[in-house]
Amino acid sequence: MAPWEYDIRSVRYGEWDSTKEDLNELGMDGWELIRFSEDVDENGNIKAFFKRPVDCLEC
Template sequence: MTAWEYDIRSVRTDEWINMKKDLDEIGIDGWELIKMSDDTNESGMKTAVFKRPVDYVDM
């Protein structure tokens, strides 16, 4: 069975290109987006939850 680690981060949502850039950068480190909040905070950011296998090795 796979063991997972989780991370919670803020992601920019002011423009599609910024959100994509943030998600791409996080994904390069092996994180998979599993949930994004529906609400946007006053800074134009959403809370996102990510997971990756515990034994993931950064390349």
């Protein structure tokens, strides 16, 4: 079983084109979206939880 690296990041929420752009950029770096938090902060950001295989560090 491959070891995973995890990260939690804030992404723009509600501006769907910007959100999609943010998520696509993270995906190009090997990050897989696991889930979103349910809370949107005062800046319109939402927490997104990601994982990627440790061997993807060279992606």
